Amino acid sequence: MLLAIDTATRSMSLAIHSGVQLLAEQTCVAGNQQNSQLAPSIHQLAARCGVSLSDLTAVAVCTGPGSYTGLRVGVALAKGIAMTAGIPLLPVPTLNILAAGVTHYKPASLLVAIVQAGRGRIIVGHYRRKANNWHIETESYITDWDNLLAGLEPGKYLFTGEINEAGEAAIAAADENVQITTVSVSERARRAGNLAELAWGALCEAGAHMGQPLPEDIQQTFKPALVQPVYLKSTTD
Amino acid sequence: MPILKEGELDIISHSAEQTRRLGARLGQLLQPGDMICLSGDLGAGKTVFTAGIGHGWGATLPVTSPTFNLVNQYQREADDQLLYHLDCYRLGSADEVDTIGFDDILDHSGPVVIEWPERIEDALPKALLWIDIEVIEGDRRNFIFEATGDHYQKLIDAFREKAFGF
Amino acid sequence: MTYILGIESSCDETAAAVVIDGKTIASNIVASQIDLHAEHGGVFPELASRAHVEAIDSVVSQAVRDAGIGYAQLDAIAVTQGPGLVGSLLVGINYAKGLALMADKPLLGINHLEGHIYSLWLSQPFKEPEFPVLVLIVSGGHSELLLMTGHGQYERLGGTIDDAAGEAFDKVGRLLDLPFPGGPHIERAARHGNGTAFDFPRALRDGSYDFSFSGLKTAVRREVTVPPSGSRSRRRRGAEKRAQLRSDVSVNDVAASFQEAVTDILVEKTARAAKEHGVSEIFMAGGVSANTMLRLKMRRETDLPVRYPPLNLCTDNGAMIAAAGYFRYEAGLRTGLDFDVLPNWPLSSQLYEMS
Numbered sequence: 173m174l175l176a177i178d179t180a181t182r183s184m185s186l187a188i189h190s191g192v193q194l195l196a197e198q199t200c201v202a203g204n205q206q207n208s209q210l211a212p213s214i215h216q217l218a219a220r221c222g223v224s225l226s227d228l229t230a231v232a233v234c235t236g237p238g239s240y241t242g243l244r245v246g247v248a249l250a251k252g253i254a255m256t257a258g259i260p261l262l263p264v265p266t267l268n269i270l271a272a273g274v275t276h277y278k279p280a281s282l283l284v285a286i287v288q289a290g291r292g293r294i295i296v297g298h299y300r301r302k303a304n305n306w307h308i309e310t311e312s313y314i315t316d317w318d319n320l321l322a323g324l325e326p327g328k329y330l331f332t333g334e335i336n337e338a339g340e341a342a343i344a345a346a347d348e349n350v351q352i353t354t355v356s357v358s359e360r361a362r363r364a365g366n367l368a369e370l371a372w373g374a375l376c377e378a379g380a381h382m383g384q385p386l387p388e389d390i391q392q393t394f395k396p397a398l399v400q401p402v403y404l405k406s407t408t409d
Numbered sequence: 410m411p412i413l414k415e416g417e418l419d420i421i422s423h424s425a426e427q428t429r430r431l432g433a434r435l436g437q438l439l440q441p442g443d444m445i446c447l448s449g450d451l452g453a454g455k456t457v458f459t460a461g462i463g464h465g466w467g468a469t470l471p472v473t474s475p476t477f478n479l480v481n482q483y484q485r486e487a488d489d490q491l492l493y494h495l496d497c498y499r500l501g502s503a504d505e506v507d508t509i510g511f512d513d514i515l516d517h518s519g520p521v522v523i524e525w526p527e528r529i530e531d532a533l534p535k536a537l538l539w540i541d542i543e544v545i546e547g548d549r550r551n552f553i554f555e556a557t558g559d560h561y562q563k564l565i566d567a568f569r570e571k572a573f574g575f
Numbered sequence: 576m577t578y579i580l581g582i583e584s585s586c587d588e589t590a591a592a593v594v595i596d597g598k599t600i601a602s603n604i605v606a607s608q609i610d611l612h613a614e615h616g617g618v619f620p621e622l623a624s625r626a627h628v629e630a631i632d633s634v635v636s637q638a639v640r641d642a643g644i645g646y647a648q649l650d651a652i653a654v655t656q657g658p659g660l661v662g663s664l665l666v667g668i669n670y671a672k673g674l675a676l677m678a679d680k681p682l683l684g685i686n687h688l689e690g691h692i693y694s695l696w697l698s699q700p701f702k703e704p705e706f707p708v709l710v711l712i713v714s715g716g717h718s719e720l721l722l723m724t725g726h727g728q729y730e731r732l733g734g735t736i737d738d739a740a741g742e743a744f745d746k747v748g749r750l751l752d753l754p755f756p757g758g759p760h761i762e763r764a765a766r767h768g769n770g771t772a773f774d775f776p777r778a779l780r781d782g783s784y785d786f787s788f789s790g791l792k793t794a795v796r797r798e799v800t801v802p803p804s805g806s807r808s809r810r811r812r813g814a815e816k817r818a819q820l821r822s823d824v825s826v827n828d829v830a831a832s833f834q835e836a837v838t839d840i841l842v843e844k845t846a847r848a849a850k851e852h853g854v855s856e857i858f859m860a861g862g863v864s865a866n867t868m869l870r871l872k873m874r875r876e877t878d879l880p881v882r883y884p885p886l887n888l889c890t891d892n893g894a895m896i897a898a899a900g901y902f903r904y905e906a907g908l909r910t911g912l913d914f915d916v917l918p919n920w921p922l923s924s925q926l927y928e929m930s
Contacts, residue, residue: 249672480661
């Protein structure tokens, strides 16, 4: 049983995943209510799907980049749960969760995932589809809309994530050789169900088997104390 | 009190008490969303001036130093507005305004007074009132008001009218 | 026996402790960030918040382990809810919420200032005080004079109207080019200085119980810094103006004279309030209560017993939060999972009622 927590931006998304089934998921814009809403929401969500928190075998958390405050709320609470229960805590980057949410795609397209970084800046990751999964092409980076679009080679692109008005305008004004499709609004939302699935994938890759206790070395690999928020901001930092 | 040019105002305060009174005059004029930046060294009188602003604005509690918490907020009887008082000395860069919930503070639309604004200059809106406080000697201080944008130009005009009657 | 876990992260210490029955420290772990902040000359909140996230899990688990118990044996989790730095407080609060969710234990949001008061319940041997007692809390962010009439019962008599006492130490330390934090460094320099070399002002010698340290700071500035050059510089936006320390100034003398002034202000009002309110004892708490001269003068100025915490409990720690939590727990109080951070939470007259 895995609990997934994402409070990296102003949204708050939670999921409980049994490994074979997504038992519960909720996503909402919580703004500055994250701190007061997160713990009660976990409590209620577990109760609603009849899961006892003592049944958890792992916790996954979105580690950023994102809002400093949101990241601290989510990571601190996830650590509190995982540390107390003595179970692994899996870190998952924000942009990977966005990419995992995109299911309608053309194989030729490069996927561009975007998170707002404040004051007109954005954090961007480029993903390519290989073997039924999105794989990041380069390290994510910080830029702005104009520079992002100016830097794209001619081709077909899918854009997902936090596309605000400035983004829409920049996309509309893009060079005609750069063909951009923005994914639907619901696919752009960061959903903890996807976060949970990425985390299960990581556990299985590390040697976990469904329905069996986690091997000791997995516990060590995903020790809660090793998880830290990723505070990626400008390259001048 | 030489008038430097449109959008600027140059005042000498001769005592902490006068600094406080000047602050009170400004505080009476503040509208929701107004941003006042106070630049000056330790002991220049930034908090004394802000204590005056709080008094003029109608804060129910006296304004004290924001250094420890970085953000203090005040209420008043007249309405449910909040006055924010920030000390940015210990913010390393504009990116760190997230630490103090700067966006939320701007969203709340109360007046905002910022000490050590040069630390977060990249995060500040274009239009604001920048006040430079320089120590002349003893308790004398030179206040230089600089308005950016029409709204703050009008604020300086109203302040001049209120404080000096012209 | 009642086991309370206390978690404190309001400023620059990540701390956790287990306290038994509000008095006996079973474990007390403090991960100080002082070196990190000394490097920068002050507590930088973003750095502090990040350091809390890094330290919190090992600090809390070590506190529980050192107490020789498991999470199941805890009766409640007490955590600092405010006042303090939002980003720092959030780390302790959310970690505590996660722990409380998982271990299914009650939560208690604690006022940091009340925690400082209850650091006095942790000194050994402990004698139950006879209320009312007078409490002086002096730290980096606070200078409060309170009348404590019972557990959780406080009447605020006065407090600073501008800078906190510890803040004055830090800012004067900055003017004197002394390392951060100012308190211990000024105290050290003062030992070699003449406390009567400068006659710094003792502000607010009035009937009130309020303190003011801003004028004192400005007076020190006037004595120790080079006056700015004749021409008034223009076009200053973005450029910071920092005063230069005069080369002929005796840092030790200034430190000693400044310390004399601060302690005079604190002691005079505390002693007068104690007399007026007929208290049985004077309690001092908070980082500045570690100052030797303050302790000495307070004892000299009054016939009443003066209590202060052991040095390791003057600064922020989890044990004081656990101790304060114990009395709330006993009073039947619980805090819901949805409680929010209170960065400007004053120590109000009645935080809770004893049942």
